[in-house]
Amino acid sequence: MAKVLVTGGAGYIGTHTLVELLAAGHEPIVIDNLVNSSAESLKRVAKISGQEVAFYKFDLCDSEKLNDLCGAENFDAVIHFAGLKAVGESVAKPLEYYQNNLQSTLTLLAAMEKHHIPSLIFSSSATVYGDPSELPLKETSRVGVGLTNPYGKTKYFIEEILRDWSAAHPDKQVTILRYFNPIGAHPSGLIGEDPQGPPNNLMPYVAQVAAGVRPELTINGNDYDTPDGTGVRDYIHVVDLARGHVAALSNPATGVRTYNLGTGKGVSVMEAVAAFEKACGHPIAYKIGPRRAGDIATCYASADLAAAELGWRATKTLDEACQDAWRWQSQNPQGFRQ
Numbered sequence: 561m562a563k564v565l566v567t568g569g570a571g572y573i574g575t576h577t578l579v580e581l582l583a584a585g586h587e588p589i590v591i592d593n594l595v596n597s598s599a600e601s602l603k604r605v606a607k608i609s610g611q612e613v614a615f616y617k618f619d620l621c622d623s624e625k626l627n628d629l630c631g632a633e634n635f636d637a638v639i640h641f642a643g644l645k646a647v648g649e650s651v652a653k654p655l656e657y658y659q660n661n662l663q664s665t666l667t668l669l670a671a672m673e674k675h676h677i678p679s680l681i682f683s684s685s686a687t688v689y690g691d692p693s694e695l696p697l698k699e700t701s702r703v704g705v706g707l708t709n710p711y712g713k714t715k716y717f718i719e720e721i722l723r724d725w726s727a728a729h730p731d732k733q734v735t736i737l738r739y740f741n742p743i744g745a746h747p748s749g750l751i752g753e754d755p756q757g758p759p760n761n762l763m764p765y766v767a768q769v770a771a772g773v774r775p776e777l778t779i780n781g782n783d784y785d786t787p788d789g790t791g792v793r794d795y796i797h798v799v800d801l802a803r804g805h806v807a808a809l810s811n812p813a814t815g816v817r818t819y820n821l822g823t824g825k826g827v828s829v830m831e832a833v834a835a836f837e838k839a840c841g842h843p844i845a846y847k848i849g850p851r852r853a854g855d856i857a858t859c860y861a862s863a864d865l866a867a868a869e870l871g872w873r874a875t876k877t878l879d880e881a882c883q884d885a886w887r888w889q890s891q892n893p894q895g896f897r898q
């Protein structure tokens with residue numbers, strides 16, 4: 561059993577990870593400033609798990625509050641989800657993204673040093689691979705080239721910071737998890753992705769079109785060099801992703817370890833839309849639009865390293881993810897707002 565500080569724990573991936581941590585017998589404690597989430601999500605976690613999660617509402621950049629908490633609790637590990645994640649917004653507000661994502665991480669690392677917290681699991685992204693140098697993407701594939709937005713750069717820069725930090729503190733356990741495309745929701749329908757405003761990502765947009773919240777999906781280009789011309793991504797069920805964190809926590813090692821969390825399979829936009837149509841039982845209206853600036857054609861993971869070293873593999877299918885996303889969307893048309 562580990563006592564785990566979960567930064568950004570009220571968010572999409574954080575809440576699903578809380579459920580899996582509690583199920584595995586761990587004790588999570590959440591910090592979140594609710595900039596992109598609501599406390600209702602944590603009430604839902606309690607409903608699913610039958611256990612309350614301690615929650616502190618403050619900004620992770622607030623070093624005084626963070627040090628007070630870390631001094632009062634004897635944390636075994638930190639899972640660091642907190643961060644801003646909207647690609648388009650990061651282009652418009654780069655300083656906000658660098659300030660929030662980098663400063664919060666630096667504040668956290670300083671507190672981990674001061675309070676002797678041995679282990680960190682960090683939410684990175686497949687976006688660090690930029691323009692893929694090879695497919696499937698391996699953890700050893702080239703990173704940092706062709707990054708087209710400040711959000712992606714914050715992930716790359718933080719990975720570099722973590723490598724420097726680990727070199728100076730070789731006793732620390734640092735695990736970098738590079739998520740591919742998280743989708744779906746908890747099968748209970750009680751928690752899921754709750755975008756504020758128009759969704760930036762494909763699947764929540766499709767879910768809102770299916771629910772009649774938005775009139776139609778615009779497919780960002782159908783002239784890519786892919787089997788049907790639309791972009792190909794590696795969509796991973798958020799519950800599988802959450803379990804990857806529990807696997808990392810259960811297999812500690814000093815130094816920096818980096819793992820892809822993906823399925824290993826590429827799925828096109830057209831295939832993803834068809835899977836969602838099957839789940840919701842009716843057609844999804846769409847039109848073909850231009851390519852989205854900065855998009856790549858194809859991105860999917862080699863997921864073998866996490867299997868070999870953490871004993872973790874994604875087990876849920878695209879169909880299950882769409883069914884679970886549809887259950888969440890149809891049972892909570894306003895998300896966590898009631």
Ligand code: NAD
Binds near residue numbers: 568644686
């Ligand atoms: P999310 O926005 O739902 O969750 C992030 C949480 O962090 C939110 O609850 C937000 O309120 C909180 N937060 C942000 N800045 C904070 C700060 N300074 N102090 C305290 N709390 C703060 O996002 P998510 O989808 O759950 O993503 C979690 C992490 O995974 C993020 O770091 C994200 O960049 C990364 N990631 C997400 C995806 C994805 O597609 N969802 C893909 C790759 C990586």
Ligand code: UDP
Binds near residue numbers: 762777781
């Ligand atoms: N996409 C789309 N319409 C949308 C949103 C996304 O056609 O409204 C496409 C996008 O161009 C990409 C795929 O869906 O090919 C996945 O996009 P998402 O933003 O979800 O993930 P990312 O591109 O960041 O991997």
